[in-house]
Amino acid sequence: MKEKILLIQTAFLGDLILTTPLFRAVKKKFPDSSLTVIVNKGTESVLEANPWIDEILPLDKKSVKSSLLRFWRFASDLRKRNFTVCLSPHFSFRSSLLAWSSGAPIRIGYRTAGFSFLLTEKKSRPILGPHEVDKLLSLLYSEEESKAIDRRPELYWKEESVSGIRNVLKSWKLEKGGYILMTPSSVWETKRMPAEKFREVGIALSEKTGMPVVLAGGKGDLDLCEEVGKGFALNLAGKTSLPEMSYLTAGAALLVTNDSSPIHFASAFDIPTLAVFGATVPDFGYTPLATRSFISEIEGLYCRPCGIHGGKVCPEKHFRCMLEQDPNRIVREALRLISR
Numbered sequence: 001m002k003e004k005i006l007l008i009q010t011a012f013l014g015d016l017i018l019t020t021p022l023f024r025a026v027k028k029k030f031p032d033s034s035l036t037v038i039v040n041k042g043t044e045s046v047l048e049a050n051p052w053i054d055e056i057l058p059l060d061k062k063s064v065k066s067s068l069l070r071f072w073r074f075a076s077d078l079r080k081r082n083f084t085v086c087l088s089p090h091f092s093f094r095s096s097l098l099a100w101s102s103g104a105p106i107r108i109g110y111r112t113a114g115f116s117f118l119l120t121e122k123k124s125r126p127i128l129g130p131h132e133v134d135k136l137l138s139l140l141y142s143e144e145e146s147k148a149i150d151r152r153p154e155l156y157w158k159e160e161s162v163s164g165i166r167n168v169l170k171s172w173k174l175e176k177g178g179y180i181l182m183t184p185s186s187v188w189e190t191k192r193m194p195a196e197k198f199r200e201v202g203i204a205l206s207e208k209t210g211m212p213v214v215l216a217g218g219k220g221d222l223d224l225c226e227e228v229g230k231g232f233a234l235n236l237a238g239k240t241s242l243p244e245m246s247y248l249t250a251g252a253a254l255l256v257t258n259d260s261s262p263i264h265f266a267s268a269f270d271i272p273t274l275a276v277f278g279a280t281v282p283d284f285g286y287t288p289l290a291t292r293s294f295i296s297e298i299e300g301l302y303c304r305p306c307g308i309h310g311g312k313v314c315p316e317k318h319f320r321c322m323l324e325q326d327p328n329r330i331v332r333e334a335l336r337l338i339s340r
């Protein structure tokens, strides 16, 4: 029988990118299946042209959180589609509720998810240790089977979606492999290395490599990127769509970033990645999967990690995990990554 598979992943952008190996694995396990993916509205374009997905359903989380009626409308539309299997890697009780509402007789998710009693197969999910991609693959595959599966995320774009960024790069004479990409922001404040340190790193890398630096981020990161790059870098914060971010990352010689979603864009294109970790730790499983990478972190700091995502302010008030980051060391390691 042709399986009709529903996958619910309404987490952050980075989590969605890290779910792309699972999309591929689903189609490998069920070659004739159809795959429908529910994503957080606003992130769907990062999956455009993905060859493994048959249908994307964006879910406006704010809207369904504020109206039970809208939630049930969305849920009852799902039921009409006759899904046979539902994979629910997201933890929220709403995801479990959607999985159950879909009517799929097989509903696979994590034991620790909210309302997990609505799932028919519950997998364990260690907080520390395995990479997030492996945790996601564990929904379908045993640890042994997962070893044979390609863990690299994959991102695509439609040509018409990247004509803008193509023109920008052309007008700045930036060629593939000829610029350094820096993304100094993060959704969480304690995951951000201070702007002056990013600036120091950017200026040094630009001088030592002769390569221009491009800054990227969301609309809200415009001022931060201006502070980091004033006078030496091209600031594209708020000017790239998600497919354009894929295109921009794919052309970089190096990414310098915090522990945030650009790591996973870079992993998709095997771009050397220098990632600065503050309040979070690599053991949470969100590390770069690029062949060449380095994580800058203050090892042995008693208060790390202080939250699964990092928080808005340092609970210990000293913010040593970021204030003690050494720009000279970051530059040294970054140069090592691109000179290999």
Ligand code: SF4
Pocket (backbone or CB within 6 Å): 190, 278, 279, 280, 303, 304, 305, 306, 307, 313, 314, 315, 316, 317, 318, 319, 320, 321, 322
């Ligand atoms: S408590 Fe420690 S790990 Fe958390 S933000 Fe402060 S310095 Fe960083």
